[in-house]
Amino acid sequence: MSLFYFVEILNHSGDVQARHKFSELPIRLGRGYQNDIILDDHHTAAEHAIIEQDEHGKLILRDLGSQNGIKIKGKSHTQIQLDGDKVVHLGHTPIRVRDSHYQVNAEIISDTIHNRWQGWPLLVCSVLIIAALSLSEAWVNDITENKTTDYIMGVFPWLLSAAAWAGIWALANRVFGGAANFSRHAFILSCGLLIMQLIEYIYTILGFSFSWEAPILYKGHYAIAVITATIYYHLRLINPRRRKLLKILCIGAALTVSGLKLLHNYQTTNKYADEIYMNEMLPPAMRVSRNHSLAEFDQSILTLKQEIDSEREKALKEKAEKKSATTK
Amino acid sequence: MTFLRLPLLIACLSLPTFLSLQTFAAPGASTSSAAANQDQTEPAATAPSSTAQELYASAQSDLLQIRVLLKNGHSQSAVGSGFLIGTSNLVITNFHVVSQIALEPDTYLGEFKDTQGKSGDIELLAVDVQHDLAVVRVNRKGTGFFNLTETPAVLSQGEHLYSLGNPLDLGFFISEGTYNGISHRGFSEQIMFTGPVNPGMSGGPNVTANGQVAGINVAHRRDGELVSFLVPATFAQKLVASITDSSKPPEDFKPIIGEQLLAHQTIMMNTLLATPLTSKTLGPYSVPVRESEQVRCWGSSDSKREKTYKTDQINCRMESAIFVSNDLQTGQIAINHKFVQTDQLNSLRFSNLTGKLFNNRLNSNTKDEDITTSHCKEEFIANDKFNSRAVVCVEGYKKFAGLYNFTLFTASTDEPLMSLQSRLDIDGVSFENGQKFVSQFLAGLVKNPNTNKSSPMKNNAATSSNNPTDTALPTGTALSNSSVSSKKEAK
Numbered sequence: 001m002s003l004f005y006f007v008e009i010l011n012h013s014g015d016v017q018a019r020h021k022f023s024e025l026p027i028r029l030g031r032g033y034q035n036d037i038i039l040d041d042h043h044t045a046a047e048h049a050i051i052e053q054d055e056h057g058k059l060i061l062r063d064l065g066s067q068n069g070i071k072i073k074g075k076s077h078t079q080i081q082l083d084g085d086k087v088v089h090l091g092h093t094p095i096r097v098r099d100s101h102y103q104v105n106a107e108i109i110s111d112t113i114h115n116r117w118q119g120w121p122l123l124v125c126s127v128l129i130i131a132a133l134s135l136s137e138a139w140v141n142d143i144t145e146n147k148t149t150d151y152i153m154g155v156f157p158w159l160l161s162a163a164a165w166a167g168i169w170a171l172a173n174r175v176f177g178g179a180a181n182f183s184r185h186a187f188i189l190s191c192g193l194l195i196m197q198l199i200e201y202i203y204t205i206l207g208f209s210f211s212w213e214a215p216i217l218y219k220g221h222y223a224i225a226v227i228t229a230t231i232y233y234h235l236r237l238i239n240p241r242r243r244k245l246l247k248i249l250c251i252g253a254a255l256t257v258s259g260l261k262l263l264h265n266y267q268t269t270n271k272y273a274d275e276i277y278m279n280e281m282l283p284p285a286m287r288v289s290r291n292h293s294l295a296e297f298d299q300s301i302l303t304l305k306q307e308i309d310s311e312r313e314k315a316l317k318e319k320a321e322k323k324s325a326t327t328k
Numbered sequence: 329m330t331f332l333r334l335p336l337l338i339a340c341l342s343l344p345t346f347l348s349l350q351t352f353a354a355p356g357a358s359t360s361s362a363a364a365n366q367d368q369t370e371p372a373a374t375a376p377s378s379t380a381q382e383l384y385a386s387a388q389s390d391l392l393q394i395r396v397l398l399k400n401g402h403s404q405s406a407v408g409s410g411f412l413i414g415t416s417n418l419v420i421t422n423f424h425v426v427s428q429i430a431l432e433p434d435t436y437l438g439e440f441k442d443t444q445g446k447s448g449d450i451e452l453l454a455v456d457v458q459h460d461l462a463v464v465r466v467n468r469k470g471t472g473f474f475n476l477t478e479t480p481a482v483l484s485q486g487e488h489l490y491s492l493g494n495p496l497d498l499g500f501f502i503s504e505g506t507y508n509g510i511s512h513r514g515f516s517e518q519i520m521f522t523g524p525v526n527p528g529m530s531g532g533p534n535v536t537a538n539g540q541v542a543g544i545n546v547a548h549r550r551d552g553e554l555v556s557f558l559v560p561a562t563f564a565q566k567l568v569a570s571i572t573d574s575s576k577p578p579e580d581f582k583p584i585i586g587e588q589l590l591a592h593q594t595i596m597m598n599t600l601l602a603t604p605l606t607s608k609t610l611g612p613y614s615v616p617v618r619e620s621e622q623v624r625c626w627g628s629s630d631s632k633r634e635k636t637y638k639t640d641q642i643n644c645r646m647e648s649a650i651f652v653s654n655d656l657q658t659g660q661i662a663i664n665h666k667f668v669q670t671d672q673l674n675s676l677r678f679s680n681l682t683g684k685l686f687n688n689r690l691n692s693n694t695k696d697e698d699i700t701t702s703h704c705k706e707e708f709i710a711n712d713k714f715n716s717r718a719v720v721c722v723e724g725y726k727k728f729a730g731l732y733n734f735t736l737f738t739a740s741t742d743e744p745l746m747s748l749q750s751r752l753d754i755d756g757v758s759f760e761n762g763q764k765f766v767s768q769f770l771a772g773l774v775k776n777p778n779t780n781k782s783s784p785m786k787n788n789a790a791t792s793s794n795n796p797t798d799t800a801l802p803t804g805t806a807l808s809n810s811s812v813s814s815k816k817e818a819k
Contacts, residue, residue, distance in 0.1 A: 140676065140680045141677075141680065142677065143636050143637065143673065143677070143681050144635060145636060211707075211708055213706060268694050268695060269693045269701050271693075276690055276693050276704055276721065277690070277704050277719045277721070278706060278717075279686040279687040279688075280683050281679040281680070281682045281686060281717075281739065281741070282676075282679050282683075283675035283679045283744045284741050285675070287741060289708070291708045291709055291710035292707050292710070293710065293711075294709060294767065294770055294771060296707075296709075297705070297707050297718060297720075297770070298763070298766075298770075300705045300707065301705055301720050301722070301763055301766065302763070303705075304704075304720070305722075305759045307703045308700050308722060308723065309724065311724070312700050312726050312729075315700065315726055316726065
């Protein structure tokens with residue numbers, strides 16, 4: 001069986017850009033036109049490297065005395081034994097050499113759901129979700145008597161904004177990842193919006209029905225979390241390789257923004273919460289937890305005095321310190 | 329800031345700042361006339377112009393303009409008027425004219441300017457925040473034209489009075505008007521004067537035709553024409569009497585002002601809590617209001633508009649406030665009841681609407697120089713058959729110990745298609761008084777046992793038909809002004 005050698009020129013994300021087939025060794029690489037493979041890279045020498053067999057019959061890549069040398073992961077070598085998986089940089093050009101005995105990975109079973117859920121069914125689904133959200137929002141907020149046309153017209157700004165958002169991501173995807181994936185980006189956005197709406201229902205019900213106000217007071221942070229999660233999925237679609245790094249980056253960004261928000265709230269209002277009190281209302285039938293008596297409420301007001309007085313004292317102390325500092 | 333929530337209808341007469349004190353040594357006649365006879369026999373006979381002419385001629389050397397200047401740069405920050413008392417070196421003016429000197433002596437200083445354009449330093453000696461009065465010492469003596477007596481001048485309605493001062497920093501004016509009785513809208517009396525009192529005339533004297541001091545210019549109604557107010561001269565007399573030649577200005581006025589504010593809130597709250605709150609009916613609910621001489625209520629309704637719901641409101645507020653600084657007016661109470669009902673929305677949409685009405689009810693929660701941030705308690709409460717959500721927010725005054733602002737707002741949570749949202753604002757009271765009022769108010773919110781939901785709105789609030797909010801009052805409605813009441817002496 002005849003043996004073939006393949007030299008693959010890769011791009012920087014590791015995909016094959018060009019593949020050259022040879023049946024004989026040695027193979028010469030360099031910028032000059034006497035070579036078997038001509039490298040269009042100013043950082044390579046005219047005669048840069050050569051692929052040949054060493055005395056044991058192994059395939060090696062040898063440097064021919066170039067300035068930039070041959071490198072694996074940034075480390076220079078004069079001679080490299082090739083095993084089919086090593087990516088070698090000649091100047092700025094990554095290459096990989098395999099022969100016809102190279103064992104490829106097992107076939108990946110096609111993810112049918114993944115493949116079916118793209119293109120127009122996904123787009124239709126996104127449009128339906130967004131339209132439903134905008135209609136429910138319009139309905140619940142409608143306190144004048146809007147006509148049906150007003151409702152329908154109201155859907156368009158939502159759809160246009162969603163299209164603009166998904167369009168930007170699709171453009172980025174086209175540039176950095178090859179395919180636009182517009183409908184998937186639209187679907188990611190609609191899922192984000194849907195989850196945001198569900199969270200709003202959940203904290204409203206917790207607050208109104210079960211008298212648990214704390215989640216409402218920090219509602220800004222849920223928005224931050226949902227937005228970063230949405231952005232994470234957009235980014236993941238563009239570059240599926242670096243999931244772990246993306247995850248760390250997104251979580252880091254979300255924590256930073258949340259932290260800044262808490263800090264800002266504290267600096268302006270002396271409290272970490274976004275809201276001072278819960279204003280959300282639901283129909284009375286949805287009340288579950290018990291109501292408190294007037295006397296209990298009256299008692300709880302009493303505790304405010306101490307809080308306020310200590311804040312006042314703290315402020316006065318700070319002011320006095322500042323004053324004494326400046327007079328000195 | 330909380331105090332801005334009720335636009336004060338009364339313009340205090342110091343512009344940004346203006347004081348003019350004019351003193352004039354009137355030729356001998358003055359003193360005796362003041363003390364003496366009230367029977368002003370021939371005001372009608374005398375042509376007004378000539379009376380004013382004579383008064384101004386004899387008063388001008390005791391009249392001063394009081395100016396508050398920034399220490400840094402000596403530019404004027406507030407201007408008002410004032411006048412020398414008797415033959416002393418004491419000058420009466422309004423507290424609101426010199427409040428910056430009292431509160432921020434490191435930043436502001438004062439000076440006077442007389443009718444001849446000469447100026448000199450002033451020294452703030454005493455303040456009476458309740459009555460909006462202040463006494464300053466100057467390095468010159470009065471001629472004895474303006475005298476304060478213990479017994480007030482006896483005035484009859486329609487009698488001519490003359491206000492002196494330096495309006496708008498234009499120059500010294502004398503303006504003529506008439507006496508129209510005493511206003512009881514505040515917690516201390518004020519004379520109602522129908523005549524022009526413009527910003528900058530604050531602290532200037534108001535005299536009868538024979539030169540007796542009737543009062544001190546203090547305020548006018550912005551929504552009226554020539555409806556002005558004077559502090560009765562007796563309060564000024566009491567303040568001056570508390571000062572001796574050896575009196576030294578206190579090092580810090582803030583504790584004194586704080587005490588006066590506390591004393592005022594005691595009087596105010598005792599008056600307001602003396603009788604149980606009045607109850608009014610809004611739909612199936614009974615709501616508490618305080619209607620009195622000092623607190624006026626108005627009703628309004630906006631069913632006209634093409635809306636899916638109808639709103640009826642009762643608004644009660646005091647027409648007086650205590651001026652502490654431009655940023656801080658206090659001693660006020662406001663009550664608002666808003667009853668919303670719908671027959672077109674379903675309960676989910678209606679609750680969304682009421683949630684929005686319940687939002688943003690707190691004016692501000694950002695850090696502030698004068699006031700601490702709001703500290704709130706919220707709870708679902710049940711009172712008899714009335715279920716509601718209540719939020720109480722309290723903030724403390726940083727500069728004055730023991731004074732707090734209370735805000736209470738509630739929304740009913742027992743009817744799917746109607747909502748009662750009430751709000752109570754109390755500014756500048758002790759914690760105990762505020763809490764007492766809040767709990768009385770909450771106890772007053774009840775649901776009438778057997779009301780049928782159909783009864784739309786029996787709102788017997790006020791007679792006036794249209795007075796939606798507390799700002800714009802129909803012209804022709806009289807309102808009164810700020811001030812103070814009790815005979816409390818400020819030292």
